Amino acid sequence: MRDAYHEELDSIGDGLVEMARLVGSAIGRATTAILDSDLKLAEAVIEADQKVDDLQHELEARAITLLARQQPVATDLRIVVTSLRMSADLERSGDLAQHVAKLARLRYPERAVPHDLHATILEMGQLAQRLMAKAAEVIITKDVDLALQLEQDDDAMDLLHRALFQHLMDDRWKHGIETAVDVTLLGRYYERYADHAVAVAKRVVYLVTGEHPDDLQSDIQPATQVEGA
Amino acid sequence: MRDAYHEELDSIGDGLVEMARLVGSAIGRATTAILDSDLKLAEAVIEADQKVDDLQHELEARAITLLARQQPVATDLRIVVTSLRMSADLERSGDLAQHVAKLARLRYPERAVPHDLHATILEMGQLAQRLMAKAAEVIITKDVDLALQLEQDDDAMDLLHRALFQHLMDDRWKHGIETAVDVTLLGRYYERYADHAVAVAKRVVYLVTGEHPDDLQSDIQPATQVEGA
Numbered sequence A, B: 001m002r003d004a005y006h007e008e009l010d011s012i013g014d015g016l017v018e019m020a021r022l023v024g025s026a027i028g029r030a031t032t033a034i035l036d037s038d039l040k041l042a043e044a045v046i047e048a049d050q051k052v053d054d055l056q057h058e059l060e061a062r063a064i065t066l067l068a069r070q071q072p073v074a075t076d077l078r079i080v081v082t083s084l085r086m087s088a089d090l091e092r093s094g095d096l097a098q099h100v101a102k103l104a105r106l107r108y109p110e111r112a113v114p115h116d117l118h119a120t121i122l123e124m125g126q127l128a129q130r131l132m133a134k135a136a137e138v139i140i141t142k143d144v145d146l147a148l149q150l151e152q153d154d155d156a157m158d159l160l161h162r163a164l165f166q167h168l169m170d171d172r173w174k175h176g177i178e179t180a181v182d183v184t185l186l187g188r189y190y191e192r193y194a195d196h197a198v199a200v201a202k203r204v205v206y207l208v209t210g211e212h213p214d215d216l217q218s219d220i221q222p223a224t225q226v227e228g229a
Helices: A002-036 A039-070 A074-107 A115-141 A144-169 A176-209 A223-227 B002-036 B039-070 B074-107 B115-141 B144-169 B176-209 B223-227
Strands: none
Touching: A002 A039, A002 A074, A002 A115, A002 A176, A039 A074, A039 B074, A074 A115, A074 A176, A074 B039, A074 B074, A115 A144, A115 A176, A144 A176, A144 B176, A176 B144, A176 B176, B002 B039, B002 B074, B002 B115, B002 B176, B039 B074, B074 B115, B074 B176, B115 B144, B115 B176, B144 B176
8 A cells, every 4th residue: 555655655756757748848839839920830839838738637536536545744745735826837937938929929920029039939939948957956856956946047037028128128128118018928938937936946845854845935026026116 | 623624624615715815906906006106005915925925825824734633535635625726816916916016016107007907907906806705705605606707707808808918009008118017917917817716716617516617727718809809
């Protein structure tokens, strides 16, 4: 019985890694779709999110069955409850990748991102994908140091986000309001995506150390704050 | 023992209602702060979010203790797990109210919202607060009909959000990029806040009926889609 139980726990972990893999791929592909204005790729990303949602539902059902049948305590209980939270973070990350793809589809055949912001958005997309790849690695290895490293990477995302806003607010902005709105939302999607990847890693820290890292769920201050202070 | 157990379950419900009350008040006050450019009120909202975070941590700790000690099954287990999710929704709603307040603080003594959008933002703020008040009532009464009514209210929020974007995209927009960015983010905060209130109500439906309402966690399509299709 005990063996089947730990197999079940492991399979929840495998499900989380699979979700992280899928949403990591999704943000990379969504970024390509929006930069290249590739409608087919955008639609593929939009459709693929269903798989992430299905995985989350499966994983939740499995976690609840495990709670009911095995009634874990202590560490095992913490693992199951934390897994539920991680799956919610990953599902939400998938939604955000889907939002990027939907914006690509909406603007097709135009490009949502002007040329002078191409490099910044590319970097945000790549960083988001790397963050999620590391989060997956943290789930597998339970490496606390790697998890803490994600916070530094997230600082890099904040810097990119600030750069994006500075560019927007620059008097020389010549792309009009629609593009400003698109870029504002894009920036927010990447920033939130990164927050969720960091949250996943921090939850692993909580599992390993038993300590709640500082307030997981609040994200950074609104990006427009950049030109304040 | 059984009595203490149900008392504990009830106290989790009370905690959720208290959280909903606090974040409902927060979004109302944040809206006033941003419309009136009231710095003190904005700061009060920003500070008060700590109380919401504390409540969430308490509630989570209580839920996990209850899972470990009482090992609930069936309906009771579902209540505890769903409560954890609701507390995450409510905590996030609090963050979003805080974001509105931070934007008010950032722009002070200027107003972030131009006069011609005052009415729309006021309506979004009021609707958000009403949605949360109804979500609290749904937690208390477990009234499935009321819960489903929240979805209709959320449609009204989507309409307001679209109106906001139409206004932004209008060629006669004369408030510049910074205000366009602010209004874009504000719209997103209210929309997400409403999504979380609806999610809370839907989770109660799940508890009562045992059925997963359609995909809870994905929010509506990006608002910029309004001028597509």
